[in-house]
Amino acid sequence: MSKKVILALDQGTTSSRTIAYNSEGKPIETSQQDFEQIFPKNGWVEHNPKAIWESQLKTIESVLSKNIDVEDVAGIGITNQRETTIVWNRDTGEPIHNAIVWQDRRTASYCDELKAKGHEEMIQEKTGLIIDAYFSATKLRWLLKNVEGAMELAKEGKLCFGTVDTWLIYKLTDGDVFVTDVSNASRTMLFNIRTLKWDRKLLELFDIPKDILPEVKSSSEIYGYTRLFGAEIPIAGIAGDQQAALFGQLCTKKGMAKNTYGTGCFLLMNTGKKPVLSQNQLLTTIAWQINGKTYYALEGSVFVGGAAVQWLRDGINLIDHAKEIEALASSVPNSDNVIVVPAFTGLGAPYWDPYARGSIMGISRGTKKGHIARATLEGIALQVYDIVKAMENDSNMKIKELRVDGGASANNLLLQIQSDIFECDVIRPTNLETTALGAAYLAGLAVGMFKNKKELKKHWEKDAIFEPNTNKEGQLKLIKQWHKAVKRSKNWLED
Numbered sequence: 309m310s311k312k313v314i315l316a317l318d319q320g321t322t323s324s325r326t327i328a329y330n331s332e333g334k335p336i337e338t339s340q341q342d343f344e345q346i347f348p349k350n351g352w353v354e355h356n357p358k359a360i361w362e363s364q365l366k367t368i369e370s371v372l373s374k375n376i377d378v379e380d381v382a383g384i385g386i387t388n389q390r391e392t393t394i395v396w397n398r399d400t401g402e403p404i405h406n407a408i409v410w411q412d413r414r415t416a417s418y419c420d421e422l423k424a425k426g427h428e429e430m431i432q433e434k435t436g437l438i439i440d441a442y443f444s445a446t447k448l449r450w451l452l453k454n455v456e457g458a459m460e461l462a463k464e465g466k467l468c469f470g471t472v473d474t475w476l477i478y479k480l481t482d483g484d485v486f487v488t489d490v491s492n493a494s495r496t497m498l499f500n501i502r503t504l505k506w507d508r509k510l511l512e513l514f515d516i517p518k519d520i521l522p523e524v525k526s527s528s529e530i531y532g533y534t535r536l537f538g539a540e541i542p543i544a545g546i547a548g549d550q551q552a553a554l555f556g557q558l559c560t561k562k563g564m565a566k567n568t569y570g571t572g573c574f575l576l577m578n579t580g581k582k583p584v585l586s587q588n589q590l591l592t593t594i595a596w597q598i599n600g601k602t603y604y605a606l607e608g609s610v611f612v613g614g615a616a617v618q619w620l621r622d623g624i625n626l627i628d629h630a631k632e633i634e635a636l637a638s639s640v641p642n643s644d645n646v647i648v649v650p651a652f653t654g655l656g657a658p659y660w661d662p663y664a665r666g667s668i669m670g671i672s673r674g675t676k677k678g679h680i681a682r683a684t685l686e687g688i689a690l691q692v693y694d695i696v697k698a699m700e701n702d703s704n705m706k707i708k709e710l711r712v713d714g715g716a717s718a719n720n721l722l723l724q725i726q727s728d729i730f731e732c733d734v735i736r737p738t739n740l741e742t743t744a745l746g747a748a749y750l751a752g753l754a755v756g757m758f759k760n761k762k763e764l765k766k767h768w769e770k771d772a773i774f775e776p777n778t779n780k781e782g783q784l785k786l787i788k789q790w791h792k793a794v795k796r797s798k799n800w801l802e803d
């Protein structure tokens with residue numbers, strides 16, 4: 309009998325998960341495990357690579373212990389927090405330092421130096437990225453320069469660098485396989501998204517010996533086998549988590565877009581087989597490569613999305629549970645000129661202002677909790693609106709519908725507000741675990757459990773569609789007030 313289960317490993321910033329999918333793309337077993345967040349200094353964020361691996365391993369073992377026969381597993385797909393940088397010893401497999409997490413800002417001043425030296429244009433042209441501590445290159449450089457002896461070992465070919473996908477595959481194959489995929493490589497700032505190769509000039513600029521880098525593969529093929537679970541299982545799909553979600557939402561055609569409303573928001577638009585460089589501070593990234601065809605995406609990230617609701621809950625106790633915001637915000641018909649700019653950690657795309665801070669404006673004697681709650685949801689949706697507009701401008705394409713997922717997409721009012729603001733349909737699928745699903749699809753295609761994209765499209769089911777209301781005047785006023793409030797929130801911290 310043919311094999312009928314795919315395991316998707318979803319290694320996220322705060323937890324590791326394994327989800328088993330059947331041949332209809334339905335989740336049948338799940339396991340999740342949190343792991344420690346390490347904050348050695350203000351602005352520094354680290355993970356212990358062994359904790360990443362051990363938490364992931366436990367979730368795989370847990371899923372396999374629940375009614376799943378390992379002999380039925382057709383393949384493993386991996387999706388991961390992106391940019392997070394790990395370096396380990398090639399012979400022993402021992403990490404030389406904790407992983408430096410994507411949120412870590414320790415290389416911000418070096419990034420300022422790079423900008424001052426005029427490297428911005430060259431880096432955007434080659435990598436599609438803007439210079440920022442977010443990406444792996446400056447983190448890897450920091451490790452090689454600050455861990456004693458690391459640069460010498462790297463030059464002798466004795467160290468391996470990887471994003472989390474590479475590290476997990478290295479562990480799953482007991483050190484046999486040292487690879488990444490194009491979507492993860494495109495987040496390092498060392499990879500040329502046009503030639504699809506590590507870029508010699510960038511390696512020189514960051515002083516990175518080439519031997520430290522993994523081989524770059526497509527997003528859907530057999531990379532190797534794991535023998536850790538009592539049967540030989542092919543590892544057959546890799547994609548960074550936001551790209552995997554784009555695939556899991558089946559945004560496989562040019563112009564299709566998804567937004568994930570999690571702690572932050574990540575909006576990606578498939579731009580087809582050619583990279584589109586942004587004039588509006590968005591990122592150009594590789595979506596995936598399948599059967600030799602490379603697809604690109606434009607990406608915009610909002611740092612504080614659902615986290616604004618967390619702040620209402622934990623910071624000022626306006627609500628006890630995140631889901632209560634919907635009823636509170638619905639208790640008023642509009643936000644009565646109140647605007648919340650959730651720039652708690654600065655503003656991401658398209659503003660990229662680390663010195664901006666959050667604000668609540670337009671408060672009057674009549675302002676009630678409901679207005680603040682509603683304005684918070686509007687603040688999330690308006691940040692997404694700004695990215696959509698920048699994306700439409702860069703790509704010369706109109707987004708006709710937005711597919712959504714993530715924890716806060718459970719909020720119907722938020723999605724209705726989103727639809728009203730940018731006057732397009734917002735569609736929520738029944739399966740909101742699109743990241744893991746995308747990885748399962750990529751692996752399933754490689755091992756033949758799924759035939760082609762056409763078959764996958766049959767799996768996609770709509771849960772709800774939010775269509776725009778036509779109060780155009782009201783929306784325009786809101787957008788105008790929003791931009792006024794953003795302007796006043798920018799550059800708040802002067803140093």
Ligand SMILES: Nc1ncnc2c1ncn2[C@@H]1O[C@H](COP(=O)(O)OP(=O)(O)O)[C@@H](O)[C@H]1O
Binds near residue numbers: 572617
């Ligand atoms: N009903 C809701 N309305 C608005 N925000 C919500 C709701 N439920 C959860 N959230 C927010 O969604 C976020 C969690 O989403 P999730 O996708 O699990 O995040 P992540 O994967 O980034 O950890 C939290 O910030 C939470 O405040």
Ligand SMILES: O=P(O)(O)OC[C@H](O)CO
Binds near residue numbers: 321388391548549550
């Ligand atoms: O782990 P998540 O879901 O917070 O995603 C992190 C992103 O990949 C960072 O670029």
